[in-house]
Each structure stands twice: as C-alpha cells, then as structure tokens.
Amino acid sequence: MYDSTESGQSEIYVQTFPGPGRKWQVSTAGGSDARWSPDGSVLYYLDAAANMMRVTVQPGETFEAGIPEPLFAAYLRTITIHNRYLVSPDGDRFLLLSSLGDNTTPPTTVVLNWDSELAR
Numbered sequence: 001m002y003d004s005t006e007s008g009q010s011e012i013y014v015q016t017f018p019g020p021g022r023k024w025q026v027s028t029a030g031g032s033d034a035r036w037s038p039d040g041s042v043l044y045y046l047d048a049a050a051n052m053m054r055v056t057v058q059p060g061e062t063f064e065a066g067i068p069e070p071l072f073a074a075y076l077r078t079i080t081i082h083n084r085y086l087v088s089p090d091g092d093r094f095l096l097l098s099s100l101g102d103n104t105t106p107p108t109t110v111v112l113n114w115d116s117e118l119a120r
Contacts, residue, residue: 001043003032012045014063026055026065033076038089050074052085052094 001014012031015023026034030048037044043055043065052074058064074096076084086095 001026001034001036003034003045009048012043014043014057014065016063022063024063024065026057026068027053028068033084035085035087037087037091042091044071044087044091046074046076050076054091 001012003010003012005011007025009030010032011025012027012034013023013025015021026043027045027047031045031053034043034045036042040059041056043057045053045055047053047068047070050073052071053068054071055068056066074085074094076096084097088094
C-alpha cells in the first residue's frame, strides 16, 4: 500500500508484493497516510478534506476493495510527516496527533540536563 500523485492528486494504491504486479486504486477523493488494520481486512487513510476514511478489503490474488466510508474529521498536526495516528487492534479507537482544528502549534518545552536535578 502506498500513496502516489500519478493521477494528479495524492491517492491510495495497493499493489502486489513483490512486484511487478497489478495495482488497485483504493481511495476515490484523494488519500494519504494509509494504515492497515492488524488483520489486514481494513485500510484506513485520510482523504483530501482530512477525513478519516475506512475501506474494507478482500486481500488475495483477486484483491477487492469496498466503497470508502468517512469516519470523522481528523484535524492532524501538519508538522509531523509520518505516524500522525494509530488505530487500535479492534479498529474502534484512534490515537491522533491532533491540532484540534485551529492549526496552531503549541510551544514545545525541552528540558536539558534534567538528571542533575534528581541529585538535589
């Protein structure tokens, strides 16, 4: 599974591995940041409008993908490129690195030499 802009916008594709082989476009209205469910039966991704999407799939030699369905608006931080969300093993919960919709980045505090404070 990967995303590519070969169609003019970023979309999610699934391809046989190792290649070369057939590929299938899974997303229909843009897609990025795709993740497989632990059992490989569901593919999650973000569409172009930042909605978390879910697609059920039938893996195998005759790969079949269902119709993508929106789950919720996912306001993810734009400063992080990878691993902005995780899906629970049962697919019912998500852990998001979120911007809460305001697109602001809170300050980050880095504490140096913190172990010297333990000696006091």
